[in-house]
Amino acid sequence: MMNRRQFLGGLSLLGSSMPLAHSRSRANERAKSVIYIWLPGGLSQYETFNVEFKKDVLGKSTPIKTNVDGLRISHFMPNMAKQMDKVQVLTTLKTNQGAHPSGIYKALTGYNPRSSITHPELGAWASKFKTQKTDTLPNFVSINSTRSGTAGFLPGMYAALPVLNPNDGIKYSAVHQKVSQKQFDERLKLLSALNADFERDHGTKETKAYSDIYRNSMKFMNSKDIKTFDLSLENKKISKLYAKDSFSQGCMLAARLAEKGVKFTKVELGGWDYHDSIYTNLPAKAAMLDKGLSALLQHLTLKGLLDSTLVVVATEFGRSPVFNPNAGRDHHPNGFTCLLAGAGVKAGEVYGKMSADGKEPIANDIDITDFNATIGWAMGINPAEQVKSPTGRPFTLGNKGKPQTQLFGI
Numbered sequence: 001m002m003n004r005r006q007f008l009g010g011l012s013l014l015g016s017s018m019p020l021a022h023s024r025s026r027a028n029e030r031a032k033s034v035i036y037i038w039l040p041g042g043l044s045q046y047e048t049f050n051v052e053f054k055k056d057v058l059g060k061s062t063p064i065k066t067n068v069d070g071l072r073i074s075h076f077m078p079n080m081a082k083q084m085d086k087v088q089v090l091t092t093l094k095t096n097q098g099a100h101p102s103g104i105y106k107a108l109t110g111y112n113p114r115s116s117i118t119h120p121e122l123g124a125w126a127s128k129f130k131t132q133k134t135d136t137l138p139n140f141v142s143i144n145s146t147r148s149g150t151a152g153f154l155p156g157m158y159a160a161l162p163v164l165n166p167n168d169g170i171k172y173s174a175v176h177q178k179v180s181q182k183q184f185d186e187r188l189k190l191l192s193a194l195n196a197d198f199e200r201d202h203g204t205k206e207t208k209a210y211s212d213i214y215r216n217s218m219k220f221m222n223s224k225d226i227k228t229f230d231l232s233l234e235n236k237k238i239s240k241l242y243a244k245d246s247f248s249q250g251c252m253l254a255a256r257l258a259e260k261g262v263k264f265t266k267v268e269l270g271g272w273d274y275h276d277s278i279y280t281n282l283p284a285k286a287a288m289l290d291k292g293l294s295a296l297l298q299h300l301t302l303k304g305l306l307d308s309t310l311v312v313v314a315t316e317f318g319r320s321p322v323f324n325p326n327a328g329r330d331h332h333p334n335g336f337t338c339l340l341a342g343a344g345v346k347a348g349e350v351y352g353k354m355s356a357d358g359k360e361p362i363a364n365d366i367d368i369t370d371f372n373a374t375i376g377w378a379m380g381i382n383p384a385e386q387v388k389s390p391t392g393r394p395f396t397l398g399n400k401g402k403p404q405t406q407l408f409g410i
Contacts, residue, residue, distance in 0.1 A: 029380030030408065031310035031343035033258035034126065035265050036375075037251075037293060038145070040104055041272030043315035044329055045337035047282055048289070049073050049080075050091045050354065057321040057358045060279050068348040076286040079294035085348045086297050086306065088340045088407060092352030092361035095317055095368040098333045100273070103316035109152065110372040110399040117389060120152035122372055123264035125397040127151075127158045129381045130263045136223035139263040143250040149266055153389040160266065166249040169229045228260045229253065238302065241295040248292035255299045258309045263379070272315065275328040297341060306342040310378050313339035314371070321358025335361045338371065343378055344408045351407060369401030377403035 046053065051063040051074050063072040066084035073081055073089075080087075097103040102113050109119040120128075123140035131139050142149040142160035149160030163170070227233060231252060242248040247269045254265040269289055274282055293313065300306040318336025319329035335354050341347065353363040373383035376397045383398025 028377070031378045031380075032261065032308040033263055033265070033305075034122075034310045034312060034375060034379060035251075035254045035258055035267065035296065036122065037296075037311065037313045038108075038266050038268045039272055039289070039313065039315040040268065040270045041100070041274075041315070042103075042317050042319055042331055043272045043337070044274065044278070044282070044319035045091070046319065046321070046329075046358070047074050047076050047278070047286060048337065049077065049089050049339060050337045050350075052356075053321065053354070053358045054356050057356075059323060071348065071350060074286075076283060077290045079290045083294045083297045086301070086341050088345045088347055089350045090338050090340065090352060090366060090371075090407075091335070091350060091354055092363070092365040093318075093336045093338050093368060093371060094361065094365050095333045095336075098317060098331050100316065103331075103333065107314060107316045107368055107372075108149075110369045110397070110401060111395075117391075117393075118150060118152040119395065120154045120158065121149045121160070121266075122375060122397070123149045123160055123266055124151040124154055124158040125376065125381065126264040126379060128154055128387070129385075129397075130379060135261070136225045137228065137257070137260055137262050141254075141257055141262060141265045143253060143265065143267045144246050145266065145268040153395070154387070163229070163250075163253065166246060166253040167231060169231075170226060225260050228256050231256070238299055241298050243288070243291045243295070245288055245292070247288050248295060251292045251296040252299065255296055255303070255305065255309075258300070258305055259303060274319070275324065275330060276326040278319075278323075278328045300342065308343065310343035310345070310375065311339075311341040312375060313341075332358075334359070335365070340407065346407060346409055366404060367401060369399045370404055371401070373398030373401035374404045374407065377405065378408070 046058050047061045051058060051061060051072050062075040064075045064078070064081055066073055066081040068084045071084055073084065095103060095106055097106040097112065105113045108121045111119040123142070127138070127140040138161040140149055140158065140160040141163060143163045143166055145162065146164070148162040151159035231239070231249060234252060234256065239252065242252045247267065250267040254267050257265045269292070271285055296311065297306070300309055300311070315336065315338065317331055317333040320332045324330055335358070351364060352361060352366065354360070355362050376383045381397060383401065383403060384396050386394040386396055388394055
């Protein structure tokens with residue numbers, strides 16, 4: 001049985017992800033939605049999507065042909081080899097952070113970590129700038145992650161709605177069976193009266209935000225679109241594309257959310273930090289990524305959503321081209337691989353070039369701040385628009401990054 005604390009806690013999570021309307025122009029909007037495939041741990045480029053290196057750099061990774069002439073990827077990605085005509089491979093990402101905590105923070109926020117402030121994740125920026133009054137679902141959803149998407153210095157209403165298991169739907173989103181609708185409505189009226197009295201005498205920006213949580217939670221609970229989180233309702237032709245593991249199921253949920261207009265959904269698949277015996281565990285992890293990502297791209301294509309959805313595959317840094325004494329690969333922030341698909345990107349292309357020894361970019365490097373600014377720009381957000389923190393300091397989604405518009409067919 002769900003107790004009062006659990007119920008209110010569930011409402012808080014729901015409400016924190018249902019921000020108030022913040023109207024923004026849709027000018028230059030290429031992506032109505034972003035599906036952000038997040039691979040923390042440091043994805044190895046050599047065992048996935050960039051294999052144009054010397055043989056000793058590739059180790060046991062064998063290049064295979066794809067459905068794009070001249071574009072090869074690793075044999076660990078056989079399903080994605082059939083989908084590369086939908087994908088743009090960015091091979092020369094760079095970051096100034098080479099440790100996991102700081103690298104993850106920089107990738108997700110675009111800022112170096114500071115003890116004095118927490119910056120919003122990309123999804124929180126998207127929720128703030130793109131939410132409309134008519135939206136019935138939260139615009140930042142985080143799937144399969146115990147580290148839910150932070151709103152940073154933005155109000156908590158812009159934080160991610162966490163979905164720890166995509167097959168469980170949204171917990172605590174229905175009135176308990178022992179509480180009648182009449183009883184529930186009466187309790188809400190009492191709560192509203194108490195809040196009104198408190199706001200009149202002691203109200204602040206923070207207490208108003210707390211009240212907003214309840215109001216937005218009720219809107220979410222009463223929305224027919226909450227059924228989007230029920231994967232059993234998906235068309236069988238679509239659901240058969242996906243494996244049953246949590247990553248593939250998370251990708252299916254992300255596509256369903258994009259279909260309903262949710263602006264930013266992050267799907268996590270962690271565990272890429274292979275300092276030891278990389279070929280012991282990587283093949284199984286790579287197979288999960290390969291199956292889930294390829295199914296997602298097929299799903300979006302079949303539903304006619306790929307043109308309006310930007311799929312991002314991102315990690316905090318890559319792996320070293322040199323194997324360490326433990327038969328693993330160490331961190332490599334100076335040149336790693338991420339992917340873009342959909343929303344008008346130049347698909348079937350490789351952007352950037354690494355040296356043959358894998359040590360550094362030799363053409364068209366992209367800083368992680370540029371990468372994030374590009375995602376914001378594709379959503380129709382001005383990456384340079386300033387928002388002030390509670391202490392009055394100005395910040396932007398893009399930090400100092402510049403949108404790489406050449407990645408898109410303009």
